Amino acid sequence: MTNKTNNKKWDLEERTAKFGENIIRFCKKVPQNPITISLITQLVKAGTSVGANYCEADDAESKKDFRHKIGIVKKESRESKHFIRMIAAAIPELKDDARPLWQEAKELNLFFNSIYRKVK
Numbered sequence: 001m002t003n004k005t006n007n008k009k010w011d012l013e014e015r016t017a018k019f020g021e022n023i024i025r026f027c028k029k030v031p032q033n034p035i036t037i038s039l040i041t042q043l044v045k046a047g048t049s050v051g052a053n054y055c056e057a058d059d060a061e062s063k064k065d066f067r068h069k070i071g072i073v074k075k076e077s078r079e080s081k082h083f084i085r086m087i088a089a090a091i092p093e094l095k096d097d098a099r100p101l102w103q104e105a106k107e108l109n110l111f112f113n114s115i116y117r118k119v120k
Helices: 004-010 012-029 036-058 063-090 092-118
Strands: none
Touching: 012 036, 012 063, 012 092, 036 063, 036 092, 063 092
8 A cells, every 4th residue: 555645745736736726825815916916917827837737748649748848837837936936025924825835836846857857
């Protein structure tokens, strides 16, 4: 029998979906003002597209298609990291909420960078 807790860490479809859900929850907490409105929009787009593009990569038609789509996933995870940081800068009281999201975006980016480099 496998350890379900350990497997969850490596279930990238589930993990990227949870990341998108957590991004949505975080963005709902961000007060809207002229600065944050575009940051929220950008973060929701990038954060939720990590999982969507991972699903597309998982259903890729060729190795080349897979690598291209994983490349998009790694870009979106990195972009998420950037916009989380920008929101934390704009709304300092959300830094504690932003920190675990930033860490997850960083870990996802590292995973997908590794996968991207290994696929020729």
